[in-house]
Amino acid sequence: MLLAIDIGNTNITIGRFEAGTLVARRALATVDGATADDVELLLDGVLRLDGGSLDAIDSIACASVVPSLTAAVESIATRREVPLISATAGNVPIPVRVDRPGEVGADRLVNALAAARLYGTPAVVVDFGTATTFDCVAADGAYVGGAIAPGLALGLDALAARTAKLPRIDLRTPERAIGRDTVSAMRSGTVLGYQALVAGLLTRVRTELADLAGVAPAEVQAILTGGLSAAPWAAALDGIRVIDPDLTLKGLAILHAELTGGQRLELGLP
Numbered sequence: 001m002l003l004a005i006d007i008g009n010t011n012i013t014i015g016r017f018e019a020g021t022l023v024a025r026r027a028l029a030t031v032d033g034a035t036a037d038d039v040e041l042l043l044d045g046v047l048r049l050d051g052g053s054l055d056a057i058d059s060i061a062c063a064s065v066v067p068s069l070t071a072a073v074e075s076i077a078t079r080r081e082v083p084l085i086s087a088t089a090g091n092v093p094i095p096v097r098v099d100r101p102g103e104v105g106a107d108r109l110v111n112a113l114a115a116a117r118l119y120g121t122p123a124v125v126v127d128f129g130t131a132t133t134f135d136c137v138a139a140d141g142a143y144v145g146g147a148i149a150p151g152l153a154l155g156l157d158a159l160a161a162r163t164a165k166l167p168r169i170d171l172r173t174p175e176r177a178i179g180r181d182t183v184s185a186m187r188s189g190t191v192l193g194y195q196a197l198v199a200g201l202l203t204r205v206r207t208e209l210a211d212l213a214g215v216a217p218a219e220v221q222a223i224l225t226g227g228l229s230a231a232p233w234a235a236a237l238d239g240i241r242v243i244d245p246d247l248t249l250k251g252l253a254i255l256h257a258e259l260t261g262g263q264r265l266e267l268g269l270p
Helices: 036-048 067-080 106-119 152-162 182-213 247-260
Strands: 002-007 011-018 021-029 059-064 084-086 123-128 131-137 143-150 221-226
Touching (some): 002 067, 036 067, 059 067, 067 084, 106 123, 106 131, 106 221, 131 182, 143 152
Parallel strands (some): 002 059
Antiparallel strands (some): 011 021, 123 131, 131 143
């Protein structure tokens, strides 16, 4: 039984895999500075919500962008004598063709691995998290870079925190671009504006990847993942082939299988 842990700046997402199949998925709020004991209690408690426990885990695969929590997971694995794979540019089994491979977030490399293995190349993965990242996979499966923009929720928080009269709003797609009150104007600027940002960057990234591969832009796979990937405005983006909120967890399972010879991911794909 494999425990996949994706530690982001806002959330920790965990997935429990049995015989290569994702059988349970949960999300926790990230608390930077939590001790190893805190994290161990949280993980065990969340696993028990779906009938599991840390005692039943045979191995752990982790992608983390929070160093203190990476260290906490390493401490838990050592104490429990459970094999741990932490994703890095040095062990994700794809070429990494950027100027400083060690600076690339582990989750971005894992997403690139999953995109290449599950959906084909060339590909671009758009991950809607605290930041919105665009991760590019060349035709030969190499990670070749990408783009980073502030996340939609981060932008909304900044508007509310840095202005005197703008309220916090829910993320709902407006019917019109021209808002007739403050809330509808904010929805237009944030949701429709963000949709335009993503669509514009996605078009340019797909064109550049297509030029590298010598194919038409439409042949570049476009994959959405992350917490907001299931939002209606995200699904309305042109050219999206796949929406897979669990892409990072699946990538961790693939990484574990390829490095250890373990059970390959079972997805029922043709």
